[in-house]
Amino acid sequence: MSTTVDTATAMPSRRRRLGTTELVYMALLGVVVIGAVIVAISGGNLLSTANTVEMLSRSSLLGFVALGQTFVILCRSLDLSVGYVMALSSLIGATTMAGDPARIPLGIAAVVLVAGGIGLANGLIIAVLKVNPFITTLGMGLIIKGYLDTRYKGPAGAVPEAFRQFGYTRIGFVPLSAAVMLLAMAAGIAYLRTSRTGYHMYAVGGSEDVARLSGIRTGRVMITAHVLCSIAAGVAGLLIAARFGTGSALVYSSGYELDSIAAVVLGGTFLMGGRGGVAGTLAGVLILAELDTVFNVLQVDPFFKEVLRGVVIIAAVAIYARRQVERRATRARFGGDGDDGGTGPGRAPDRPPDSTAGGADGDQVVAGHGGDR
Amino acid sequence: MTASTPEAAGGGAAVSTHLLRMRGISKSFLGVRVLHGVDLDLRAGEVHALVGENGAGKSTLMKILAGVHQADSGTVELDGAAVAFEHPLQAQQARVSTVFQEFNLLPDRTVAENVFLGREPRTRGMVDARRMNADTAQLLADLGLTWLTPQAPVRSLSVAGQQIVEIVKALSYDARIISMDEPTAALADEEVDLLYRLIARLRERGVAILYVSHRLKEIFDLCDRVTVLKDGALVDTVDTATLRPDELVRMMVGRPISSFFPDKLPGTAPGDVRLRVTGGGNDQLDGIDLEVRAGEITCLAGLQGSGRTEIAHALFGIARFTRGTVQVDGRTVRLRSPRQAVRTGLALVTEDRKAEGLALNQSVAANARLVLDAVDPRRAAARARRIPGLLSSLDLVARGPDQEVRFLSGGNQQKVVLAKWLATEPSVIVLDEPTRGIDVGAKHRVYTLMRELAADGVAILMVSSELPEVIGMADRVIVLRDGRIAGELPGGTTEEAVMALATGQVPGGPMS
Numbered sequence: 014m015s016t017t018v019d020t021a022t023a024m025p026s027r028r029r030r031l032g033t034t035e036l037v038y039m040a041l042l043g044v045v046v047i048g049a050v051i052v053a054i055s056g057g058n059l060l061s062t063a064n065t066v067e068m069l070s071r072s073s074l075l076g077f078v079a080l081g082q083t084f085v086i087l088c089r090s091l092d093l094s095v096g097y098v099m100a101l102s103s104l105i106g107a108t109t110m111a112g113d114p115a116r117i118p119l120g121i122a123a124v125v126l127v128a129g130g131i132g133l134a135n136g137l138i139i140a141v142l143k144v145n146p147f148i149t150t151l152g153m154g155l156i157i158k159g160y161l162d163t164r165y166k167g168p169a170g171a172v173p174e175a176f177r178q179f180g181y182t183r184i185g186f187v188p189l190s191a192a193v194m195l196l197a198m199a200a201g202i203a204y205l206r207t208s209r210t211g212y213h214m215y216a217v218g219g220s221e222d223v224a225r226l227s228g229i230r231t232g233r234v235m236i237t238a239h240v241l242c243s244i245a246a247g248v249a250g251l252l253i254a255a256r257f258g259t260g261s262a263l264v265y266s267s268g269y270e271l272d273s274i275a276a277v278v279l280g281g282t283f284l285m286g287g288r289g290g291v292a293g294t295l296a297g298v299l300i301l302a303e304l305d306t307v308f309n310v311l312q313v314d315p316f317f318k319e320v321l322r323g324v325v326i327i328a329a330v331a332i333y334a335r336r337q338v339e340r341r342a343t344r345a346r347f348g349g350d351g352d353d354g355g356t357g358p359g360r361a362p363d364r365p366p367d368s369t370a371g372g373a374d375g376d377q378v379v380a381g382h383g384g385d386r
Numbered sequence: 387m388t389a390s391t392p393e394a395a396g397g398g399a400a401v402s403t404h405l406l407r408m409r410g411i412s413k414s415f416l417g418v419r420v421l422h423g424v425d426l427d428l429r430a431g432e433v434h435a436l437v438g439e440n441g442a443g444k445s446t447l448m449k450i451l452a453g454v455h456q457a458d459s460g461t462v463e464l465d466g467a468a469v470a471f472e473h474p475l476q477a478q479q480a481r482v483s484t485v486f487q488e489f490n491l492l493p494d495r496t497v498a499e500n501v502f503l504g505r506e507p508r509t510r511g512m513v514d515a516r517r518m519n520a521d522t523a524q525l526l527a528d529l530g531l532t533w534l535t536p537q538a539p540v541r542s543l544s545v546a547g548q549q550i551v552e553i554v555k556a557l558s559y560d561a562r563i564i565s566m567d568e569p570t571a572a573l574a575d576e577e578v579d580l581l582y583r584l585i586a587r588l589r590e591r592g593v594a595i596l597y598v599s600h601r602l603k604e605i606f607d608l609c610d611r612v613t614v615l616k617d618g619a620l621v622d623t624v625d626t627a628t629l630r631p632d633e634l635v636r637m638m639v640g641r642p643i644s645s646f647f648p649d650k651l652p653g654t655a656p657g658d659v660r661l662r663v664t665g666g667g668n669d670q671l672d673g674i675d676l677e678v679r680a681g682e683i684t685c686l687a688g689l690q691g692s693g694r695t696e697i698a699h700a701l702f703g704i705a706r707f708t709r710g711t712v713q714v715d716g717r718t719v720r721l722r723s724p725r726q727a728v729r730t731g732l733a734l735v736t737e738d739r740k741a742e743g744l745a746l747n748q749s750v751a752a753n754a755r756l757v758l759d760a761v762d763p764r765r766a767a768a769r770a771r772r773i774p775g776l777l778s779s780l781d782l783v784a785r786g787p788d789q790e791v792r793f794l795s796g797g798n799q800q801k802v803v804l805a806k807w808l809a810t811e812p813s814v815i816v817l818d819e820p821t822r823g824i825d826v827g828a829k830h831r832v833y834t835l836m837r838e839l840a841a842d843g844v845a846i847l848m849v850s851s852e853l854p855e856v857i858g859m860a861d862r863v864i865v866l867r868d869g870r871i872a873g874e875l876p877g878g879t880t881e882e883a884v885m886a887l888a889t890g891q892v893p894g895g896p897m898s
Contacts, residue, residue, distance in 0.1 A: 206513075206515070207512040207513050207515075208511075208512065208513060209506050209508065209513055211513075212499065212503075212506055212513055213504070215492065215494070215495060215499075216492055216495070216503055216504075219492035219493070219494055219495065220490075220492060222490075223490050223491065223492055223503070224503070224504070226474050226475065226478075226490060227490075227503040227504035227505075228475050228478075228504040228505070229503070229504045283494075287492065287494050288494040
């Protein structure tokens with residue numbers, strides 16, 4: 014008898030579910046296939062080199078920002094200042110480099126330092142002063158915006174030709190910027206999977222109390238995530254400078270903070286923290302970039318394009334939320350209930366259980382290993 | 387897997403060493419004494435039960451041992467050395483672990499990740515997932531739990547599996563003392579069996595286990611000694627071998643019912659059946675047959691998690707019945723939402739006043755009108771005229787109708803909640819722990835209010851975990867156990883009789 018109990022308790026869900034990340038990549042595949050078919054019907058080729066290059070260059074900018082955003086969202090935080098950090102970084106990078114190839118490392122260092130400092134400030138305010146992340150980073154964004162608006166009236170600085178290669182060079186059909194972004198994503202995946210801090214980000218986001226009671230210094234984890242997030246936004250700023258050849262304050266109005274959050278959530282990372290990862294974010298970024306490319310090729314009205322993007326994001330999150338609700342379903346003590354049972358006499362208590370509620374018969378106490386848990 | 391039985395594994399030489407001595411532990415919360423001068427000893431390799439009614443101070447004592455709370459006075463000695471844990475982590479590092487009722491696990495992470503959380507093994511600076519999984523597998527194998535995979539996400543495990551992961555986590559700190567708060571409360575029978583075998587293994591290793599439980603059978607099956615608390619004071623510590631179940635029940639309850647409860651008002655008599663549930667059930671309840679009559683106070687009693695609150699919630703359409711029928715005043719109704727329930731003439735004073743009963747940062751007047759405004763806005767203004775009278779008849783002490791309710795005392799907050807529901811003139815009122823956390827004066831007012839309502843012909847269904855209250859107020863007591871009705875007792879029954887039904891123990895009879 015003991016063996017039956019043991020196996021029963023260890024039994025995994027009987028309905029095998031796809032992991033969220035796998036689901037996101039299937040969605041990406043779906044978007045590519047459906048997009049290619051639609052584009053083909055209208056006489057184009059979505060998978061042509063030109064379109065692929067466009068898609069990848071589009072994705073690289075958002076990729077960096079979303080990578081950083083993944084870390085903070087995993088910690089149950091978020092960063093609304095990334096757009097301003099990008100703008101500031103593009104200006105700092107371009108003015109520091111001032112057209113001199115020898116000053117490229119200096120420019121990069123300055124950006125990393127300033128962006129990292131902003132992240133440090135965000136993290137400290139959130140972790141030490143316990144200010145809500147939404148407010149903290151919104152306020153930080155406004156502070157940077159005020160500085161940019163008074164200090165820079167237009168584009169400033171110049172990026173040396175050598176650094177502009179970061180924006181334009183291609184390796185085969187892969188733009189250099191996209192290759193760097195993919196490397197950064199890979200590093201992000203490795204970081205979350207092999208560093209203690211990476212592990213602890215999941216813990217802090219999953220439950221700060223559990224993390225603290227397990228001896229994790231939750232504040233440090235939160236600060237690290239914010240520093241990484243701001244630095245990633247700084248790198249995106251450098252990429253902008255490389256593309257434009259100069260720093261531009263106006264990037265902050267491009268809505269990267271919300272796009273990056275959308276990409277992260279689209280990638281299956283739980284907005285309330287503790288679950289998800291960089292691999293999903295990459296897929297989320299690629300989905301958004303591919304959608305944009307399809308809309309561009311089809312010359313969809315830009316306003317309608319935004320509407321479609323909004324619909325896609327909400328639909329995706331609705332699907333995740335639905336899965337979430339099912340998973341959270343309370344442990345049933347008694348089997349035999351459908352999802353929406355009536356109170357009518359037709360539903361007798363001895364009705365046999367359906368597949369959603371454990372496995373025991375109506376009269377027996379059901380062990381909590383039903384398919385939906 | 388053939389684990390040796392507890393009887394064979396316990397006993398012997400290991401049991402004589404005192405691992406833990408707690409002496410004269412006292413603790414007050416907000417001026418209310420919850421523990422006074424409690425002593426507790428734990429020996430290595432023993433399973434020590436800690437029992438008592440709700441509010442006896444078991445949880446507080448356990449949390450002091452775990453470092454969650456700090457004692458106001460008294461000493462704790464671990465292996466002869468005085469300790470004072472200020473943080474749960476300190477207790478854990480001193481090899482004192484606690485498995486709380488609410489799980490301290492990350493459901494989205496794997497078993498191994500949870501066990502080694504905060505202490506992930508590393509090789510060359512990188513987390514060594516392989517070693518972590520291997521170490522976890524080793525820990526599991528040592529306990530004969532080979533069916534648990536270190537890589538399985540905790541979410542995929544049964545409640546028992548999750549409980550076991552908690553215990554394994556505690557053991558990975560090399561715990562010498564593990565306290566468990568009602569570990570079987572959420573477990574099905576065959577899962578309990580699993581836990582028993584694990585506890586037997588722990589005892590073999592010389593781990594002392596403090597076992598908090600309401601279930602008498604478990605105490606006699608598992609435990610070597612039992613410490614009984616009552617009203618925050620130590621009753622006694624005795625060997626279970628020399629104890630009879632009915633003696634234990636008497637130690638836990640057995641206090642005279644005070645004359646604190648007001649008598650029935652003259653002319654109160656049970657009238658028609660106002661509320662009838664036939665064969666009610668959902669995933670937490672089964673076979674609920676219930677009648678509540680006008681002018682009668684019916685009480686739902688039972689242990690924590692036995693389904694008392696679940697019935698209240700099912701009636702009010704929160705976690706509704708999915709089987710059976712509900713009739714109000716003879717009409718069959720389908721209660722699918724609180725709104726429908728209110729319109730049918732039901733009222734529910736919830737257990738958690740602050741979270742579910744009040745909009746804390748709104749005024750007394752706004753809170754009292756809340757249900758009227760929400761459910762019947764057109765007649766709200768007219769019906770709200772009764773509210774000031776209701777509030778003053780309840781002896782509400784507040785600066786005025788504009789005062790925010792969060793500044794009121796618990797008792798006065800409860801009066802606002804009661805006024806809110808009385809304003810709807812319900813025909814059936816469900817009171818879930820109506821006197822929890824309120825002072826004696828307010829309690830008395832709630833009791834007299836219940837008598838007044840009964841005299842007015844309102845049907846009252848009270849849920850309470852305080853046995854004196856159940857016995858002092860109820861005309862009929864319905865005792866629940868594990869989501870089913872265990873039996874019905876007449877008013878004026880004894881606490882022993884209620885506890886016997888609630889725990890499944892026949893008083894004076896042999897163990898089942």
